[in-house]
Structures are given as C-alpha cells and as structure tokens.
Amino acid sequence: MRAVLVGSDLGPRSDAVVRGAAALALGSGAALHVVHALDMIGMPLREAVTALETGADRRARGTLDEQLRRVLGRAPDAAPPAVDFRCAPAALLERARELDAGVVVVGAGPPGAGEDAAGTPFRVAARSARPVLVLRGPLHWPPRSVLYPVEEPGACGDALRHACDWLRRACPPPPAGTSPMELLVLHAAHGPEASPDGAAALARAARRAGHRRLRVTGIRDPRHGRPPATPAGHVLDWAGRMGPDLLLLHRRPDDPAPVRERAWYQALLRSPCPVCVLPGTGGPAARWEDAAPERAPQDDGVLAAG
Secondary structure, three states, rough: OEEEEEEOOOOHHHHHHHHHHHHHHHHHEEEEEEEEOOOOOOOHHHHHHHHHOOOOHHHHHHHHHHHHHHHHOOOOOOOOOEOOOHHHHHHHHHHHHEEEEEEEEEEOOOOOOOOOOHHHHHHHHOOOOOOEEOOOOOOOOOEEEEEEEOOOOHHHHHHHHHHHHHHHOOOOOOEEEEEEOEEEEEOOHHHOOOOOOHHHHHHHHHHOOEEOOEEEEEEEEEOOOOOOOOHHHHHHHHHHHOOOOOOEEEEEEOOOOOOOOOHHHHHHHHHHOEEEEOOOOOOOOOOHHOOOOOOOHHOOOOOOOO
C-alpha cells in the first residue's frame, strides 16, 4: 500500500479520524496524506475572491499543521498537508487517484445523525475505485475482529480472497505469540438458503481464504421461522451483537436494490463501528487500479443531491 489519504474538516471530531488514518498508515507502511477541502469552486465569485485575498488557504494549511502535531504528538511524519479548492468528495476522489491511495479515510457523524446520500462519506464510497474507511470515532488498528457479510456462500470465494488480500496489505503482522486477526464471514440465510449445502460452501470458502495472519471463521444466521429481513438488517444486527472492530463490505456495481436499501449504505448510516467499503466484487486478478475510474460528483444523478 503506497498511500493513505484522509480528509479533515479541521474540527475537533476530525482528530480521531486523522489519528486512525495515521495508525493505518503506520501499520501498512504507507505514506499519510491529509487534505482539507475549502469548497471554493461552488462559492459566489465575490466570496471566493475575498477568501483568497484574506488568506483562507494559508490559515487552513496552518491549522492542518497544528492538527497533525497535536494528533501525532510530534512533528508530523507525513506528507505536507494539502488544501483543495473543490468540494470534499471531488477533492478526495481526485487526490486518491493521483496518489494511487490504498484507502481513503473519511469521518462521519454518530449513527442516526441525519446524514444521507448527499454527505461526503456516502458520495465518496459510492464512487471510489479504491477502499473507503468511514470512522465515527477512535479506530483500533489492526482490528482484532472483522465482520464480513456474504450473500451467496457458493460464489463468494473471489470476493472473500479479495477482502483477505486487502486486510493483509493494510495490517501489520501480529506480534509473535499473539492471536491472529479473526475474520468472521457472515451468511444471513433464510428459507431454502438455510441448507447444509450452504453451510458447507461457506466453510470451504473460509478455508480457502485462510492465511496464517488471519483466522477466517464462517458463521450463519438461518432465521428459521422468521420473515425475511433486509440484508442490511441482518448485518447490523450481528454487528451490534458481536461488536467487531471493523465491518467490511463490498459495494456491488450490479446491485439491483435502490441505493438507500443497499447494505453498504445502511451500514454507513447506522453502524456504530468503523466501516470499510471495498469497490466491486474482486476476483483472482483484481487490482484497485483496474477498477472503474472515480467519477466527479456531478456525473452521478442518484447521489449528487446537495
């Protein structure tokens, strides 16, 4: 992983976001890049000129320098912070592409805070060609347990290996004598899907994706005798019960469900734990640079509101 890109709004809540990104960069050996978006392109011309004349960009850079010193407790071991004049989603997507970032880290408000598809985390996660890690508070890195939901145990092998590959690149090896990270693979089955064949397929996929730095365990939620719940409801229910350090999901480009019903969207909206959204479904030769290119916010008619 070459770079970790994190967005900061300069507020006190972003301290935890930058601190989490710094821990991830340290664990993966990547360079840390911090950016603040002034969002001046959408300003009226008079306001934008006044902001530049009064040194808004210089003040923002100074505040970013202070934040890095405060968060890291020393001179920042990171690339010089950047101030971008575009809106936050466009700034993060474009800089992630330029840096070939291995992950983009953004902050979000508490669950139920009223954020929606117009918010920066959702717009970045919906368009990014690389993983997006959304934090609502402190990040424990490397995570001790990761919850990863799958829909079809018999067809999840490539996606599961993709997820494991990203975790191996993003996390340092565990110290000698300590337990490896646990990846909990959840299949929330109901009705005909709740069969021994499905359980066996999940177990086989988990074994094939296993690695000495990961302990991969398959868990199933048969939901016998209950009406089918939404996939997002299953995932969030288990996340609340198990308390993982990270919820890991794939964003399927071919998902037919409306955006607001997709599991990754609901997880960003309601999950109390950090959420990492992986682009696409992965594959044997999948690479982040082969994914669809990031798009500017105005190119997406569904999530460009606001």
